[in-house]
Every structure is written in structure tokens, then in C-alpha cells.
Amino acid sequence: MYRQRGLGKGLRRMSTGLVVVTGGSRGIGAAICKRLAADGYAIAVNYASDAVAAEATVAAIAATGGKAQAFQADVADASAIQRLFAEAVETLGPLSGLVNNAGSLGQVAPVVEQDPAALTRLFAVNAIGTILCCKEAALRLSTRRGGAGGAIVNVSSIAARIGGLPGLAPYAASKGAVESFTKGFATEVGAEGVRVNAVAPGMIATDMTGDFLSQPGVRERIAATTPLGRVGAPGDIAEAVAWLLSPAAAFVTGSVLTVSGGR
Numbered sequence: 337m338y339r340q341r342g343l344g345k346g347l348r349r350m351s352t353g354l355v356v357v358t359g360g361s362r363g364i365g366a367a368i369c370k371r372l373a374a375d376g377y378a379i380a381v382n383y384a385s386d387a388v389a390a391e392a393t394v395a396a397i398a399a400t401g402g403k404a405q406a407f408q409a410d411v412a413d414a415s416a417i418q419r420l421f422a423e424a425v426e427t428l429g430p431l432s433g434l435v436n437n438a439g440s441l442g443q444v445a446p447v448v449e450q451d452p453a454a455l456t457r458l459f460a461v462n463a464i465g466t467i468l469c470c471k472e473a474a475l476r477l478s479t480r481r482g483g484a485g486g487a488i489v490n491v492s493s494i495a496a497r498i499g500g501l502p503g504l505a506p507y508a509a510s511k512g513a514v515e516s517f518t519k520g521f522a523t524e525v526g527a528e529g530v531r532v533n534a535v536a537p538g539m540i541a542t543d544m545t546g547d548f549l550s551q552p553g554v555r556e557r558i559a560a561t562t563p564l565g566r567v568g569a570p571g572d573i574a575e576a577v578a579w580l581l582s583p584a585a586a587f588v589t590g591s592v593l594t595v596s597g598g599r
């Protein structure tokens with residue numbers, strides 16, 4: 337939901353309602369939580385295990401006058417997802433959006449060395465977790481089910497298009513699944529007032545990429561293969577997500593927005 341109001345000289349837009357951000361405790365997810373809170377949304381900061389980081393994100397939002405609460409749930413666990421949405425709506429009010437950001441690289445290894453259990457877990461988090469969170473969101477947002485409509489953004493990766501860095505073919509495939517699902521689900525719920533898009537980040541400096549980027553020369557090498565000449569920051573992705581969630585993107589659905597510095 338969205339309203340506009342005049343404040344002083346300018347026009348300030350205030351978004352309303354609750355946005356659930358999975359994996360909101362650290363990295364890209366934490367930047368998304370803070371950016372969306374600044375737009376006026378109440379934020380459910382989901383995390384898997386790092387309660388301290390989740391509470392730090394909540395505190396940062398509260399310090400700027402925003403509204404947020406942390407909710408533990410492993411997105412690979414279907415019943416935990418149901419609990420996450422039920423508790424978030426009960427605490428922070430009606431749902432207006434969802435950002436499926438929680439993700440994992442899985443086992444970084446050639447395919448011949450991949451462990452089946454690790455592959456199952458990877459797809460449970462990145463692909464099935466995204467689908468099940470979309471299900472819970474659609475049950476509440478769909479105008480056919482009494483909802484007021486809303487928007488969903490799924491966080492993919494340019495790995496879906498380029499196949500991933502060495503040892504990350506399964507990760508790339510899990511993000512390919514996210515993009516295919518985004519397109520199909522957008523078609524399914526478009527007439528029910530729900531827009532569904534994806535953001536495909538390039539290399540972003542977070543805990544996920546920290547070990548890789550801190551190897552000698554790697555950060556510079558990645559930057560050199562990127563037309564804009566740098567590695568991205570979590571805030572670069574948060575801006576794209578905020579736009580896709582907002583009414584400024586009212587005619588955009590089923591799209592994948594690449595935010596990669598041109599890579």
C-alpha cells in the first residue's frame with residue numbers, strides 16, 4: 337500500500353504495510369530491510385541462526401524511527417515459514433510485500449564431488465524456500481482471497497545466466513529456478529493484484545563473498561571484468577528492490593532486473 341503526502345516544500349512518499357524480508361539479518365538483506373523501513377514499511381527481519389545480527393538490523397531501523405522485529409525461521413522448513421508469516425502479520429500488521437533474499441552458496445565444489453544431501457539443502461533454501469514464501473504471501477495478498485494486492489521481489493543472481501563461478505554450478509541452477517519461478521508465478525497472480533519480479537545481483541561485498549574477495553587480487557580482478565569498474569555494495573541491490581516493490585514499478589511484473597555494474 338502506498339500514499340503520498342505533502343511535507344514542507346517537497347512531496348514525501350510513505351509506503352505502508354508489512355514487508356517480510358527473508359535473510360534480513362546480514363548483507364544484502366539487512367540493507368534491504370533498512371532501505372524499505374526508510375520508505376515507511378514495517379519490516380519483518382527474518383534470519384536463520386544469527387539472532388545478534390538480526391537484532392542489530394532491528395535496532396538500526398528503530399534508531400531512525402522505523403518499525404521492525406526479528407523472526408527466526410529456516411526457509412528450508414515449510415512449517416517454520418508458515419509460523420514466520422503468521423507471527424509477522426499478527427505483530428506488525430497486514431502484509432503488503434515480500435522479499436525472498438535468504439540464500440546459500442551450498443557446497444563449493446565440482447559437480448563430481450557434490451554431496452546429494454548438500455544439493456537437496458541448497459535447493460530447499462534457495463528455490464523451494466522462495467516458492468513456499470511466495471505461497472504464504474499470495475495467500476494474504478491476492479485480491480481473490482480478500483487481500484489488497486502487493487509486490488514480491490525474489491533475489492536471484494547473475495549466476496543464473498552465466499553459470500556461476502567455479503564450483504557453483506548447482507548454486508547457479510538454484511537461481512535459474514528462482515528466475516523461472518518468478519516468471520511463471522507472476523503470470524499466475526498478476527490478475528490478483530500481485531506483482532512478482534526478481535533482482536539479479538552481480539558480485540556484492542558481503543559475508544557470503546568475503547573469503548573469496550579477500551584473496552589477493554580477486555577483488556581487483558572482478559572489478560576489472562565489470563564495466564562500471566567495481567564490486568557492488570548491498571545498498572546497490574536495496575535500491576533496485578525498493579523500486580520494484582514500489583508503485584513506481586506498477587506496470588512491471590515477471591521481470592529480472594540485473595544489478596551487476598554491467599556484468
Ligand code: NAP
Pocket residue numbers: 358359360361362363364365382383384385386387389409410411412437438439440441461491492493494536537538539540541542543544545
Ligand atoms: P549473506 O551475507 O551470507 O547473508 C545471508 C542471509 O540469509 C543472512 O541473513 C542469513 O541468516 C540468511 N539465511 C541463510 N540461510 C537461511 C535460511 N535457510 N533461512 C533463513 N535465512 C537464511 O548473503 P548475501 O551475500 O547478503 O546474499 C543475499 C542473497 O543475495 C542470497 O540469496 C544470495 O544468493 C544473493 N546474491 C548474493 C550475491 C553476492 O555477491 N553477495 C550475488 C548474487 C546474489 P543468518 O544471519 O541467520 O545466517
